[in-house]
Amino acid sequence: MDFYKPDLVKLFKNPHNFGTLEDADIEIVETNATCGDEIKMQIKLDKKTKKVVDVKYVCFGCLVCITSSSVFTDMMKGKTLAEVKKITLEDINKVLQIPITSAKLNCISLSMKAVNKGISQYEQKK
Amino acid sequence: MIKTNIKDDFPIFKNYPDLVYLDNAATTQKPRGVIEAVSNYYQKFNSNVHRGLYQLAEESTRIYEDSRKTVAAFIGADQEEIIFTRNTTEGLNLVAYSLGLNLKKGDEIILSLAEHHSNLVPWQIIAQKTGAVLKFIDLNEDGELDLNSSSDGQKGGLKGLLSVKTKIVSLAYISNVLGNINPLKEIFKTVKKFNSQIICIVDAAQSVAHLPLNVKSLQADFVAFSGHKMYGPMGIGVLYGKKEILEKMEPFLGGGDMIAAVYLNHSEYKQGAAKFEAGTPNVAGALGLGEAIRYLQAIGMENIEAKEKELTAYLWERLENFPNIKILGTKDLAKRSSLVAFEYKHVHAHDVGAILSSSNVAVRAGHHCAMPLHKNIGVQASTRISLSFYNMHKDIDQFFIGLQKVGKIFAF
Numbered sequence: 001m002d003f004y005k006p007d008l009v010k011l012f013k014n015p016h017n018f019g020t021l022e023d024a025d026i027e028i029v030e031t032n033a034t035c036g037d038e039i040k041m042q043i044k045l046d047k048k049t050k051k052v053v054d055v056k057y058v059c060f061g062c063l064v065c066i067t068s069s070s071v072f073t074d075m076m077k078g079k080t081l082a083e084v085k086k087i088t089l090e091d092i093n094k095v096l097q098i099p100i101t102s103a104k105l106n107c108i109s110l111s112m113k114a115v116n117k118g119i120s121q122y123e124q125k126k
Numbered sequence: 127m128i129k130t131n132i133k134d135d136f137p138i139f140k141n142y143p144d145l146v147y148l149d150n151a152a153t154t155q156k157p158r159g160v161i162e163a164v165s166n167y168y169q170k171f172n173s174n175v176h177r178g179l180y181q182l183a184e185e186s187t188r189i190y191e192d193s194r195k196t197v198a199a200f201i202g203a204d205q206e207e208i209i210f211t212r213n214t215t216e217g218l219n220l221v222a223y224s225l226g227l228n229l230k231k232g233d234e235i236i237l238s239l240a241e242h243h244s245n246l247v248p249w250q251i252i253a254q255k256t257g258a259v260l261k262f263i264d265l266n267e268d269g270e271l272d273l274n275s276s277s278d279g280q281k282g283g284l285k286g287l288l289s290v291k292t293k294i295v296s297l298a299y300i301s302n303v304l305g306n307i308n309p310l311k312e313i314f315k316t317v318k319k320f321n322s323q324i325i326c327i328v329d330a331a332q333s334v335a336h337l338p339l340n341v342k343s344l345q346a347d348f349v350a351f352s353g354h355k356m357y358g359p360m361g362i363g364v365l366y367g368k369k370e371i372l373e374k375m376e377p378f379l380g381g382g383d384m385i386a387a388v389y390l391n392h393s394e395y396k397q398g399a400a401k402f403e404a405g406t407p408n409v410a411g412a413l414g415l416g417e418a419i420r421y422l423q424a425i426g427m428e429n430i431e432a433k434e435k436e437l438t439a440y441l442w443e444r445l446e447n448f449p450n451i452k453i454l455g456t457k458d459l460a461k462r463s464s465l466v467a468f469e470y471k472h473v474h475a476h477d478v479g480a481i482l483s484s485s486n487v488a489v490r491a492g493h494h495c496a497m498p499l500h501k502n503i504g505v506q507a508s509t510r511i512s513l514s515f516y517n518m519h520k521d522i523d524q525f526f527i528g529l530q531k532v533g534k535i536f537a538f
């Protein structure tokens with residue numbers, strides 16, 4: 001039952017940064033191969049500092065997927081892309097504190113995989 | 127009638143008395159006789175087949191070939207029509223590569239929108255290599271195969287899709303997501319009447335342990351299934367292939383055991399099923415599968431069907447009326463097998479599965495290796511219960527206790 005702590009269910013029902021951006025600099029769709037879930041992530045960067053000013057995502061995912069995406073997107077704000085890339089699963093799980101089983105690994109890392117792919121593509125384009 | 131203590135035949139339930147196993151479509155549990163047969167093989171018979179001249183090797187070969195006879199009798203085939211594989215997936219790939227690679231540009235392969243990835247991906251590979259074209263039988267609202275509509279070029283009803291270019295029709299007998307039993311007898315009759323040269327292939331992975339199967343009355347040219355979904359060991363499967371067609375086919379894998387004579391630049395192959403079994407086979411697995419079939423035959427496929435129908439009806443009655451649940455597939459129980467997948471409104475299938483697991487209930491949650499189907503019916507992921515004759519009302523009651531927990535935790 002460890003996934004379904006009341007505070008996590010609350011976060012699941014009221015996820016942070018859920019939605020879309022009008023003028024994103026980075027946009028990426030990633031699929032979780034085990035359940036077929038798709039996440040769409042958008043990142044807006046500050047023109048001068050290149051730090052993340054806003055980030056949003058849309059996904060119909062499980063509790064672990066949605067709560068980890070909420071925590072991760074919160075962490076991204078105000079960071080440079082280089083700093084975002086350094087955020088680890090362990091950093092996210094310090095907040096969630098859930099057992100990461102092999103089945104759940106894909107769910108907790110979906111938003112991170114999406115963002116890293118998005119950043120690589122963005123950097124290649126530059 | 128099936129004895130009430132049937133679970134005693136399955137050692138896993140002795141090790142986990144509280145386990146409510148409702149994921150039989152993924153793999154079934156194994157009866158003691160099967161486990162012992164595999165273990166016995168390695169203790170008393172282990173030696174390679176078809177080559178040793180000593181007693182043990184003779185015995186091993188006899189065991190392997192006896193299992194082939196057992197399988198053949200179980201599905202109404204001849205023993206030289208039984209190819210041992212690893213699983214359904216390998217069987218379907220074998221047909222796709224050996225037969226499909228001869229297709230020409232523009233030739234057509236008919237599948238349905240409800241196929242498991244293993245009856246889709248191999249054909250995609252063949253289509254890409256040969257220029258053949260994939261066509262898909264559409265589904266009606268209940269997920270039943272559309273038999274009559276016209277084709278829109280890519281999908282449509284069976285009759286609309288059949289053309290002079292159709293070379294292969296490959297379909298699941300029972301959908302692993304919808305639970306629908308497809309009317310393959312009727313479908314293959316239509317196909318063969320249209321053109322008797324069209325090859326009819328059955329993915330019997332989900333039917334073989336639940337429905338009696340007779341390859342001849344079905345008019346099937348190929349039938350693939352897995353031992354592990356019919357109470358046998360993992361790593362052994364079967365591909366039935368019609369003799370006349372096997373004779374004309376190229377081998378799938380080359381190597382030892384499938385050759386009649388080998389020269390430096392070419393080889394001559396064995397005939398029949400032997401041509402398709404390269405390398406050392408899974409003899410212990412074949413023995414275990416034979417034992418599983420004997421176990422099923424002792425219970426009787428009619429009894430299995432009747433018990434599973436009764437269990438499905440018991441599950442259905444409550445699930446259908448459960449708040450926030452949408453069941454996938456046909457509502458006509460006569461057209462369903464014992465697997466039922468559903469969507470829980472606003473709750474992801476992974477969460478349903480995980481909460482059920484905390485009540486000791488094992489179900490499958492996800493896209494069940496059928497991503498195109500889920501897209502087609504507008505469901506991202508579903509939770510699937512699949513029953514076996516060894517399940518009891520008590521198991522289903524425990525499932526509903528778990529399902530109520532889902533409602534409490536997410537409280538919408």
Ligand SMILES: Cc1ncc(COP(=O)(O)O)c(C=O)c1O
Nearest residue numbers: 213214215242244298302331352
């Ligand atoms: C309809 C169907 N076809 C094919 C397969 C593949 O079986 P295997 O993984 O044993 O090859 C499955 C298994 O889930 C299935 O349900």
